[in-house]
Amino acid sequence: MNPELTVVIPAYNAQDTLADTLDSVFAQTLAPIEVIVTDDGSIDETPAVLQRYQQMHSSLRVVSQKNAGTAAAYNAAIAASHTPWIVMVSADDLLLEHHLENIANTLHAHPNAELITTNGFYLEDGIKTLVYEQTPCLDDSCTLTQLIDQCFFAVGAAFTREVFDVVKGFREDMFAEDYYFFLSTLAGRFEHAYAPLPTAVHRRSAKQKSNKALMMRTEELRNFELLQQEFELREHEQEAIAQKIAHLKKNIALRKVLYRVFSEECAERFIRKMGR
DSSP states (O other), rough: OOOEEEEEEESSSSSTTHHHHHHHHTTOSSOOEEEEEEEEOOOOOOHHHHHHHHHHOOEEEEEEESSSHHHHHHHHHHHTOOSSSEEEEOOTOOOOOOOHHHHHHHHHEEEEEEEEEEEEEEEEEEEESSSSSSSSSHHHHHHHHHHHSSSSTTOOOOOOOOHHHHHHHHOOTOOHHHHHHHHHHHHHHEEHHHHHHHHEEEETTSSGGGOOOOHHHHHHHHHHHHHHSSOOOOOHHHHHHHHHHHHHHHHHHHHHHHHHHHHHHHHHHHHHTTOO
């Protein structure tokens, strides 16, 4: 029996990408029970796009709120959902047609999993690149230590309502709310499963939060410091976090020095050449 799934999408001024994202969701070979989009106070044509799609798809529901950020938009959509499984998708990303089927098949193979991620593609300037040539996990399941080392590809990630309730949703005071959500999930000892079949697409653009390098690393540092405070971690996990924190502090200090001398773009180009 396939899991009942709700796809949740936070949307803020997403008029240029939202239609493609919705088309990819409604083209799934395994249809979701419901699709919930939070309009996070958009001031462009996002509401008009949603109204048009609601006329075509009865399973689409819209939650409207004043602009409160991505985490609050996810939380609002999930609070309005009615299924035991949630699939998260950004308003500028895409699901290939077998993605939800891929999630279901992975759950059948790993019935104890409560967080599922898949392989996928990066799409930039019309060029699609596979994210993982080799599995980033051991035995198709990432550990907390592996996640501390590097956040996994999470477009179209699926998790249970129990996970959402136990970790108390996405923190609304965070810039990188999804990474801390995943860290909290594994620190809470929920099981992760990885599907090597690539069925999700992350569209890269200069507008995305992930391109704000200094802010992302500062927030990542905060993630790990909070994780130490809020969870009882095993010794090897504490050691992994300590190493990561030391690396991040050096990385942040380097960026701050270079940003004072060069433009952000030139500084980041130099850092990439250094492999940092």
